Amino acid sequence: MKIELQNITKRFGNVLANDDVFLTVEAGTIHGILGENGAGKSTLVKILSGFIRHDRGTILLNGKPTEVKTPAAAIRAGIGMLHQDPLDFPTLSVLDNFMIGREEGKAKTSSVVLPKKLAKKELKTLAFEFNFYLDVNEILGNLTIGERQQLEILRLLSLGVKTLIFDEPTTGISALQKDALFAAMRKLADSGKSLIFVSHKLEDVGVLCDRVTVMRQGKVVGKAKLPCPENRLVEMMFGRELATPNKPKTASAEIALQLDNIIVKTERLTLQIDELNIKSGEVIGLAGLEGNGQKLLLLICAGLLSPTSGNIMINGQDMSKKTYQNYLKAGVGFLPADRQKEGLVNGLTIQDHVALRQSLGKRAFVNWKEILTVSKDKISLFNIRGKADTKVESLSGGNQQRTQLALLPMPLKLLLMEHPTRGLDIESTIWVWQQLIARCQTGTTILFTSSDLDEIVQYSDRILVFSGGNVSAPIDTKELTVNKLGQMIGGKFEDGGLGTRDWGLGTGEE
Numbered sequence: 001m002k003i004e005l006q007n008i009t010k011r012f013g014n015v016l017a018n019d020d021v022f023l024t025v026e027a028g029t030i031h032g033i034l035g036e037n038g039a040g041k042s043t044l045v046k047i048l049s050g051f052i053r054h055d056r057g058t059i060l061l062n063g064k065p066t067e068v069k070t071p072a073a074a075i076r077a078g079i080g081m082l083h084q085d086p087l088d089f090p091t092l093s094v095l096d097n098f099m100i101g102r103e104e105g106k107a108k109t110s111s112v113v114l115p116k117k118l119a120k121k122e123l124k125t126l127a128f129e130f131n132f133y134l135d136v137n138e139i140l141g142n143l144t145i146g147e148r149q150q151l152e153i154l155r156l157l158s159l160g161v162k163t164l165i166f167d168e169p170t171t172g173i174s175a176l177q178k179d180a181l182f183a184a185m186r187k188l189a190d191s192g193k194s195l196i197f198v199s200h201k202l203e204d205v206g207v208l209c210d211r212v213t214v215m216r217q218g219k220v221v222g223k224a225k226l227p228c229p230e231n232r233l234v235e236m237m238f239g240r241e242l243a244t245p246n247k248p249k250t251a252s253a254e255i256a257l258q259l260d261n262i263i264v265k266t267e268r269l270t271l272q273i274d275e276l277n278i279k280s281g282e283v284i285g286l287a288g289l290e291g292n293g294q295k296l297l298l299l300i301c302a303g304l305l306s307p308t309s310g311n312i313m314i315n316g317q318d319m320s321k322k323t324y325q326n327y328l329k330a331g332v333g334f335l336p337a338d339r340q341k342e343g344l345v346n347g348l349t350i351q352d353h354v355a356l357r358q359s360l361g362k363r364a365f366v367n368w369k370e371i372l373t374v375s376k377d378k379i380s381l382f383n384i385r386g387k388a389d390t391k392v393e394s395l396s397g398g399n400q401q402r403t404q405l406a407l408l409p410m411p412l413k414l415l416l417m418e419h420p421t422r423g424l425d426i427e428s429t430i431w432v433w434q435q436l437i438a439r440c441q442t443g444t445t446i447l448f449t450s451s452d453l454d455e456i457v458q459y460s461d462r463i464l465v466f467s468g469g470n471v472s473a474p475i476d477t478k479e480l481t482v483n484k485l486g487q488m489i490g491g492k493f494e495d496g497g498l499g500t501r502d503w504g505l506g507t508g509e510e
């Protein structure tokens, strides 16, 4: 289906999120929408998929002006959108989620069992067609984001959509799931569907898309047919070329984090680390497919999960069996992946968050005047597109991430982060890492996860690879390439070379 957006304009208060936007997406193509944080990409695709009403402008579907007033109306018109956080029901099964959105009449026919049987068959056939491995009876909450996304694609296809919108779909999924996703997207385009791919990642846009539209501050600032040189796209996004910083050496000889005989048992995994020593100022990347023990390590180091056994020392202080408050006092900070559920509180403003953070563990009156000044400083320093009284849910994804980063205490001894730059554009990612490296230069030790292997290789001093609860010995990043790391995550270890056939830190068992 050919999509044409003409003169699309949308204002939120005094923010002009979309300013007279024109976009054409031909049937049978993948169209990228690139842009810095807050550029207006999500607003545009939410308008097309009926989640937001535009103030002005026209949507043409196959040349016909069409009103898309609600998400249900969009699906009826053949447009489906995959959100950054899939909109599904975690307590229901994969099959039940697949059946959501079918018109009521279908489910009410002679028997409820028959449609369910048919739906199961359809789900299995579609999954097979796209090489997605989904257990139809599994509870959805047990699936990874990548698997939930695969299910959502199949659900939208079964509802008959002809246009699929992907808003930052590679965020939080594994490299293998990304390959499967891109293969499915190409297959869909080849079968005549039109696809819109919203992203910050130039490389992804480069390998996947046929054309790209670049947005900045609500406006379309450039269009290109791909392939096109990456630096041209960067210039369009930011109005200039960007220089990538090199990570200087920040590690000292002092040991900041010491783990001895750690065992963490959960229902799905046993994480075992016999001995691990991390130096002060060091950056350690935790690589591996999601759910292989990286988060468990971060949680025990943050004092948010007690290991089944073993000892944790932070800066020479025995933290075993200490409370979370003790960890905070010892200078430990944690940045969770799910900013909407774990990091920020919907309904609260930026200054409410600053007040919460400042009063954590203290019984003190809140000095709102001071909080307002601090909030304004943080908004300006972290370049957050919002005001002190802006509720966090109305910030763009990237601006929510900046808010989370701005709320991290200063100084910290140990900073533990899940996906620190998730949702940030390239310029912000570079800026954030400059701030993080500056922290390391003053002695902060960082452990972080990222699904972006380039980020892990670029910024880590050493890397731990996780697989099914097994943890590799720390590998010096200079000895690694992204390719080699990808192979290790996939379980391929070479004898010789890196010499990491011996996993080093213990043997996890499932």
Ligand SMILES: Nc1ncnc2c1ncn2[C@@H]1O[C@H](COP(=O)(O)OP(=O)(O)OP(=O)(O)O)[C@@H](O)[C@H]1O
Residues within 6 Å of the ligand: 012, 013, 015, 016, 017, 035, 036, 037, 038, 039, 040, 041, 042, 043, 044, 385, 386, 393, 394, 395, 396, 397, 398, 399, 423
């Ligand atoms: N519901 C809302 N209420 C108020 N302002 C909003 C709302 N949704 C978006 N905005 C503002 O509109 C602007 C564009 O936001 P949008 O989410 O479209 O950007 P984006 O390009 O998708 O950014 P990101 O890459 O960070 O996700 C931002 O300044 C954002 O704060």
